[in-house]
Amino acid sequence: MMTEKLVIVGNGMAPGRMLEHLFEEAPGRYQVTIFNAEPRVNYDRIMLSPVLSGEKNYEEIIIHGDGWYIKNGIVLYKGHKIVSIDRAAKCVTSDQGVVESYDKLVIATGSVPLILPVPGRDLAGxxxxxxxxxxxxxxxxxxxxxxxxxxxxxxxxxxxxxxxxxxxxxxxxxxxxxxxxxxxxxxxxxxxxxxxxxxxxxxxxxxxxxxxxxxxxxxxxxxxxxxxxxxxxxxxxxxGIRPNAGLASRAGLDVNRGILVDAEMQTSDPNILALGECVEVDGHVYGLVAPLYEMARVAAARLAGRNTAGFVHSDTPTKLKVTGIELFSLGDFADGGDRDEIVLRDAAAGVYKRLIVKENRIVGTVLFGETSDGAWFNDLKKKKTDISEMRDTLIFGQAYQGSALLDPMAAVAALPDDAEICGCNGVCKGKITGAITAKNLTSLEDVRAHTKASASCGSCTGLVEQLMRLTLGDAYNPSAVQPMCGCTSLGHDDVRRLISAKRLKTIPAVMQELEWKTSCGCAKCRPALNYYLVCDWPDEYADDYQSRFINERAHANIQKDGTYSVVPRMWGGVTSAKELRAIADAVEKFAIPTVKVTGGQRIDMLGVKKEDLPGVWADLGKAGFVSGHAYAKGIRTVKTCVGSDWCRFGTQDSTRLGIRIEKFMWGSWTPAKVKMGVSGCPRNCAEATCKDVGVICVESGYEIHFAGAAGLDIKGTEVLGLVNSEDEALETIVALVQMYREQARYLERIYKWAKRVGVDEIRRQIFQDPEKRKAYFDRFVFSQKFAQVDPWSERVSGKDKHEFRPMAILALAEAAG
Amino acid sequence: MDWIEIGTIADIPPRGARCIVTPNGRIAVFRTADDAVFALDDRCPHKGGPLSQGIVHGKAVTCPLHNLVISLDTGRALGVDEGEVRTVPVKREGDRLFLALEIGTHRAA
The missing domain is CATH 3.50.50.60 (FAD/NAD(P)-binding domain)
Structure with a gap:
């Protein structure tokens, strides 16, 4: 068969779904060209509200990525608006001058928002x-x-x-x-x-x-x-919105409120179909996705040359996508002489349920506060079930009918196979359970991919998961993402996003709002939550010390025998006679058994008794030492070489830059430890190319490196880019670390985070986008106002005294005599 | 056994612990989020880690050395781990806390 040319004007959800059906029914029949006035691929418009509130991001709501268009041989003109249709010549023209001829044309121009005709409507803002x-x-x-x-x-x-x-x-x-x-x-x-x-x-x-x-x-x-x-x-x-029918109208097609189409989506021109929010069928125009997807099915069948049942109007339930507000509305709920209503209110719980009944059949439903029976009421209405037998208990929902079904799963189990589960995509229970069994589906993503159930607005996800549990039993593992810990089913990324989106500012708030399964978390989630809150709300969050690992509570490293090690900060690894003398004195005074030089160019005093810590810190403090944070998930050390100060090969003052970076960044908490290095020339004596962040000085400037590892894994760094000055080097490094602070999962080192996010993406944000870089930098600087406090001197002055003293010291009475 | 007064509940931070030094080794005294008080020998059955330095969650503590989770109630390791640490009876009278210890023990400091 000859390939026919199919041109589509508009790239929204309706034509996208139509093409999916079409490629399944008649693969290879059409060469498809799409003109999209928006400069992007097909995404889930219903999910714009979660993007606005921060619960999702754009990448997560893409329906068809670029790969889908390539795979199906579709030519997609992004950012091209069609300005005219020449029906005689069968071609369309875009605002950028592209002319494309067609055998079949599909118009899916959607709707436009109503602009109130008031003065000032054109103002910026x-x-x-x-x-x-x-x-x-x-x-x-x-x-x-x-x-x-x-x-x-x-x-x-x-x-x-x-x-x-x-x-x-x-x-x-x-x-x-x-x-x-x-x-x-x-x-x-x-x-x-x-x-x-x-x-x-x-x-x-x-x-x-x-x-x-x-x-x-x-x-x-x-x-x-x-x-x-x-x-x-x-x-x-x-x-409100109105159908966007201007183009069709100019082309001489029949238009009323929307583009007039018959039940098979054909316009007044037999070679032109239209579907979506731009059309008017049998006196109705639509704005919810379920009928649009039904149109997509009909239009695809028609393009494939197959006879199918035409489009018929049906009521679609309405739900509001605002987290925490449960609302369900369906059908006709106006009062009337021939109608009865059944109402249930629970003021304390904020619940209101109303069923509108005509001749013993449900014609409308309004549920507020508690909507789990929405699917069941919808089913009764659709099937015009006679409800006279259960009228007295109808409003209490399905669980109250017949024998007592207390198990929430039982309600779902009791639904008939043709009960609609996903309203957006018109998927019934039998289709979902059938697909799970026939195709061995085990994850929610798979079920979405194969059946489309819960793939649009997502509000039926819970029902779909219950069906999976019913069908698969224990084989169903509900979390495709690795949960943070046993206290939640959410992964680290979801928790981070929700903390910021819902503006959660305390650990109890996070646990309540995100429905933690335990009353006060565990040793895995609490330190992670504490870090996320410290990072997101530096000025408002009150650090919860009881949720920190002992090292960060005691500001020293616990050793295998319960003693601690103390590492004072030596900026850039540089020290002096005075500092060394203070260390020597403290070692003798407190009988510290071991003194050792660390890999990060610091001096470590090992075997300090916990009770002695404040005394050791007091003496070190007098010599000007502050905490080296060698115990922290935070900024650790900046290792340097002597650079142009002494070295005959040094190209820049690497020691000065290292000290500057360390003085700027010390005190900051990070998802996992951050170790840095600055080498004065490519001979790299400071070993900067296996650090979390490194700098290699060269004659022309500073090469910024990151994502190295020299621990459990060994990995050379990636090069972020070359900058000209110390100022730029500092800004770039600070911005990079702030991006890491905001995005990484707790305990995830930079190299693992970079692997997950992609080195190119990090380079794009930090190196190629000066505004973004500046914004990250500014946020880091702001958080430092609250973080750059020496924890040792605070404790020498009496903070957290209880931490360093036994509660009581007991002795045995000596036998008298 | 004697009930020995060791201090008040306010001496221990909620979801925290303090230790008591005794002639027979240290004892860790825990306070949960809802103000229940427990006492255990301050030695993890795994490698002797100081349990008083761990993170307290629910009625359990996670050892700071290798993350064994110990029930404050029974002293037994929870989950797949094995091991048990001695529990010490605690009594609360108002805000005052007492441990049941060997006869003759008294407060030295």
Missing amino acids: VLTYRDLDDVNAMLLAAQSRARAVVIGGGLLGLEAAAGLKERGMDVTVLHLMPTLMERQLDAAAGYLLQKAIETRGIRVVTKANTKAILGTHKVEAVELADGTIIPATLVVMAA
């Missing part, structure tokens, strides 16, 4: 909430931590508001109607939702009619019709 660019613009604006106004209290507006609040902005939501989300919720649930939103510190103004956006060049405030003025530096318009 007025954004919409539609694509990744909008999210990035909001994230940028949120850095100011200033005031934001979100216009629109619907699904999108509330998700935007919650995200901006998570990012630290002061947020007000303006909503024209008396209650929030009035199209999906009744007034009672709207009230509870408003309360839940307000508890998060977001201001809600209902019946708010926006009159104007004020400001000269930038947004300064929003004015309401009643004269109220609300100051704002960011305004997000989330007042």
Whole structure:
């Protein structure tokens, strides 16, 4: 068969899904060309809210990576907007002048946000909430931590508001109607939702009619019709969307609210199909993903030349993607003479459930606070089940029907095979359990890949996992990621991201919000959490000493016999007669059994009794010594050679640079120890090329190295790049270490982190992006304000006295006489 | 056995431990997050590590030397490890703490 040319305008979720079906049904039939007005691949638009709030990042929401397009031979024009369709010549033209002819054309131009026709709508700082660019613009604006106004209290507006609040902005939501989300919720649930939103510190103004956006060049405030003025530096318009049908209309296709298509997605031109948010089918336009995916299935079948059942309207449940707010709405919930309602409220728990029943059949459902029965109610509604038999207990949910099913798994087990589990992708229970068995699927990722269940908005992940447990029994290991420890199922990366996204600032807050399984953690997770909190909130977090390993509590290294070793800091490995004399005196005074030179050019005093530590530190302190942090997951040593000061080969003053780096960075806590080295020439006497961070001085400047190892693993460093001056060398190294501090998992050395993140990515952020580098540098400098305190002198002055003394000393009474 | 007063609960940080020096070796006294108090010989059954220097979590302590987890209740190693350390009876009267020790033991400091 001849290959036909298929051109697609738009690269959103609907055409992406259509192509997946098409390649399965008719592989090789079409040569596909896609024009995407956005400069990127197909990503999961439903997940923009988690990106905004920080729970996900862009890479995690990509549906089709570049590789998918290459594998399927698709030509993807990124950042090309189609400006005209010539139906007679069967070709399209992009704004960048590309002309492409087609046999079949698919229009999937999506929707555009409604812009309120008020004065000031064009001011800088007025954004919409539609694509990744909008999210990035909001994230940028949120850095100011200033005031934001979100216009629109619907699904999108509330998700935007919650995200901006998570990012630290002061947020007000303006909503024209008396209650929030009035199209999906009744007034009672709207009230509870408003309360839940307000508890998060977001201001809600209902019946708010926006009159104007004020400001000269930038947004300064929003004015309401009643004269109220609300100051704002960011305004997000989330007042609704409308189908983007302009292109189709200009091409002479039939357009009403959206592009008119029949149940098989065909427009008024037989060679042109349309699908997604831009179309109107049988009087309906759509904005939720489930019907769009149904359109994708129909359109693919049609392009493959196969007869299939056409698109039929069905109600889709609505859920809000704001962490901690449980909300479910389905169908029709207006009051009416021919309708009954069943209501359950639990004020203390903030639960509201309402079923709307007509002729003994559920026609609508609103659940707030507790939504686990949503799938079951949806199933009853879809099948038009007669509920008269269970009417009295219906509202209590499935667990109360028939015999007492107390096991939460039992509810899922009791669902019929055709019960819908994933609303977004229309996947029923039988399909999931069937795929698990037939294809031996054992991980959530596999089930998502094969069935699409929970692959879009993710809110049914729990149900899918329960199905996996039911089907696989103990063979199912729910965590694809390695959990931090037995206290949680979350991995280090998830915990780090959630600490920052949810602004968790204490260990109890982390354990509560992330649902730790133990009451106070364990020796694995507590030190990790303590570090993550120290790193993320340097000014606010109160260091929890009881969650630190003994070395970091006692500020010395515990030895096998319970004594400690003491290593004072010698900047860059340089010392003096005075310092050496003080060490010699302390060794004699406290009868310290061993004195040894370390690999990092320091002097180690071993075998100090814990009770003697403050005394040893006091004497060393008088000679000017501070802690060498030889015990810390922190900045350890900077080893240097004598460089141009003495050496006939030295190219730069490596000793001075080493001392400067050490004086700048000492005291900082890091995920694992950080050892550095500065060599004055490529002969590399300071062995800088097996350090966590190293510098090799050359005639033309300073070569910055990192990610070396000389312990359990042996590995030469990677070269980050060459800089010209000491100042630049310092800024680069500090930024690199700060990036590592913010991203690595606890106890993960730089070389392991670099392997995971990629040397190129680190180079891109630290070496090729001066703004990023500066931002990392600034954050390090800020954290040093709180970290650069000598722990030894603090303890000499009396801090943590209990740590160094027995609680009591007991003796046996001597026999009298 | 005699009940010997060793100090008050405030002497021990929550989720922490202190040690008591006795003629028969050190004893570690632990205070959990919910203020329960336990005492064990201050010697890990594995390699003799000072348990009083470990991280206290739930009703257990993790030895600082090689991460054996010891139950404060029973003195036994938890999980796959084996070993047991002697427990010492503790009594609390108000805020005052007492250990049950050999007759004739008394406070020297």
